[in-house]
Every structure is written in C-alpha cells, then in structure tokens.
Amino acid sequence: xxxxxxxxxxxxxxxxxxxxxxxxxxxxxxxxxxxxxxxxxxxxxxxxxxxxxxxxxxxxxxxxxxxxxxxxxxxxxxxxxxxxxxxxxxxxxxxxxxxxxxxxxxxxxxxxxxxxxxxxxxxxxxxxxxxxxxxxxxxxxxxxxxxxxxxxxxxxxxxx
Amino acid sequence: xxxxxxxxxxxxxxxxxxxxxxxxxxxxxxxxxxxxxxxxxxxxxxxxxxxxxxxxxxxxxxxxxxxxxxxxxxxxxxxxxxxxxxxxxxxxxxxxxxxxxxxxxxxxxx
Numbered sequence: 001x002x003x004x005x006x007x008x009x010x011x012x013x014x015x016x017x018x019x020x021x022x023x024x025x026x027x028x029x030x031x032x033x034x035x036x037x038x039x040x041x042x043x044x045x046x047x048x049x050x051x052x053x054x055x056x057x058x059x060x061x062x063x064x065x066x067x068x069x070x071x072x073x074x075x076x077x078x079x080x081x082x083x084x085x086x087x088x089x090x091x092x093x094x095x096x097x098x099x100x101x102x103x104x105x106x107x108x109x110x111x112x113x114x115x116x117x118x119x120x121x122x123x124x125x126x127x128x129x130x131x132x133x134x135x136x137x138x139x140x141x142x143x144x145x146x147x148x149x150x151x152x153x154x155x156x157x158x159x160x
Numbered sequence: 161x162x163x164x165x166x167x168x169x170x171x172x173x174x175x176x177x178x179x180x181x182x183x184x185x186x187x188x189x190x191x192x193x194x195x196x197x198x199x200x201x202x203x204x205x206x207x208x209x210x211x212x213x214x215x216x217x218x219x220x221x222x223x224x225x226x227x228x229x230x231x232x233x234x235x236x237x238x239x240x241x242x243x244x245x246x247x248x249x250x251x252x253x254x255x256x257x258x259x260x261x262x263x264x265x266x267x268x269x270x
Contacts, residue, residue, distance in 0.1 A: 010253035024185030084193035
C-alpha cells in the first residue's frame with residue numbers, strides 16, 4: 001500500500017468510526033409504549049386476580065399473554081426503539097430478548113411474593129397493590145434496563 | 161469470519177467514513193437520521209450517498225409509511241465487506257506503525 005494514512009490519521013479515523021457507531025448504539029431501546037402497556041396490563045391482571053373469579057382470571061391472563069406475544073417478537077430485541085433506523089441484530093445483541101424475558105419472570109415472582117405477603121398481613125386487594133408496585137418498577141426500570149444493554153453493546157464494539 | 165485488511169479510497173474521506181460507519185451498525189437508516197447525526201445539508205448528504213451508491217456500497221429505498229414517503233439507506237454486502245476491510249486496514253496501520261516524531265509532538269501539544 002502506498003500513500004496510505006499515517007499512524008495518527010488511522011487512529012483518528014478509528015476514533016471517528018467509534019464515535020459514529022455510538023450514535024447507533026444510543027438508539028437501542030424498546031418503545032416507551034411497550035413499558036407503559038406492560039405496566040397497564042400488569043395492573044389490570046392484578047385487579048382481575050383480586051376478583052377471585054377463575055374465568056375472568058383465565059381470560060385476562062390469556063389476553064395479556066396473547067397481546068404481549070403479538071408485539072414482543074419484534075420489539076424486545078431493542079432494535080426498533082426509533083422509527084428512524086433499525087439497529088443490526090449483532091449490534092443490539094442476542095442477549096437482549098433473554099434479558100427482558102428473565103426480567104418478566106422475576107417480576108412475576110415479585111408480584112406473587114408481594115401478593116402473598118399482603119394477603120398474610122390481611123391487606124385488602126393484595127394482588128392489585130403488588131401489581132401497582134411492579135408496574136412502577138416496569139415504567140421506571142425498563143428504560144434503565146436498556147441502558148445496561150447499550151453499555152454492553154458499546155463495550156462489545158470497544159467503545160468507552 | 162476472517163476479514164482481509166483492504167484500504168478503501170472511496171470510504172476513507174471523513175464524511176463518507178462517517179456515513180458508512182453509521183450505516184454499518186444498522187439494517188437501514190432514515191435519510192433524516194443520517195443528516196441530523198452527521199450535521200450535513202440534504203444536498204451534501206445526497207451527493208455522498210450518490211458516490212457510495214455508484215460504487216455499489218449502499219442502496220436507497222423509498223418505502224411509504226402512512227402518507228409519507230421515507231428514504232431508507234442501507235449498506236450492501238459489498239459496502240459492508242469494504243467497510244470491514246477498511247477498518248481492519250486502519251487497525252493494521254495503528255498496530256504496525258509507530259507515530260512519527262512530528263505526530264508525537266503534535267499530540268503532546270494538543
């Protein structure tokens with residue numbers, strides 16, 4: 001190779017590439033409507049559970065599961081957080097959907113523990129109260145969780 | 161997959177390098193996103209896109225979303241290969257060459 005860039009120019013070019021790639025990583029997110037919808041669905045499920053009607057509980061659980069499944073497959077990868085681009089799967093990382101699913105399982109466990117604790121202590125509507133608590137965690141914690149995903153993606157690309 | 165280092169004169173100018181680096185992290189990027197992130201005018205960006213499209217490095221699509229026609233830009237396979245090879249070539253230069261005395265002096269003064 002003749003007349004190639006110098007050491008300094010090559011270093012600057014690589015820094016510029018990292019800077020531009022960090023702009024794409026910043027777009028890894030789940031749409032805000034996903035977190036709000038999940039929180040609202042969680043509360044509705046809690047309220048219905050406190051009605052102690054197995055039919056309503058079954059219908060609400062199935063409806064919640066179906067609604068979540070219909071959007072989850074294209075949302076929870078974190079690649080569609082913006083309407084202005086679609087982040088590449090290898091940049092967002094295959095780990096993101098598993099992280100979200102793991103968190104959902106943890107939230108179910110927290111709801112059950114909260115509801116049982118409320119019930120033991122004689123609180124009225126224990127599942128509703130536990131669900132509201134979890135819904136707050138979802139709305140506040142969801143976007144922060146995606147911050148973890150972005151930092152992980154940045155580290156993978158060698159960004160600070 | 162092994163990447164062959166290959167310095168690419170089409171990609172290397174700073175504006176085009178930024179465009180390709182931005183596109184490399186995405187399946188597609190909206191024209192307005194690229195324009196805003198790179199701080200270029202519509203005409204300047206279109207000109208760079210045309211050069212890269214002519215080289216076969218990117219493709220431009222115009223899908224309809226609602227009533228609006230968007231402009232989506234994506235790297236082609238050739239563009240991605242060229243970018244990966246270019247990055248590998250830059251990394252090779254950094255790894256194998258030492259900074260010159262002048263560059264060290266410039267760096268120290270900054």
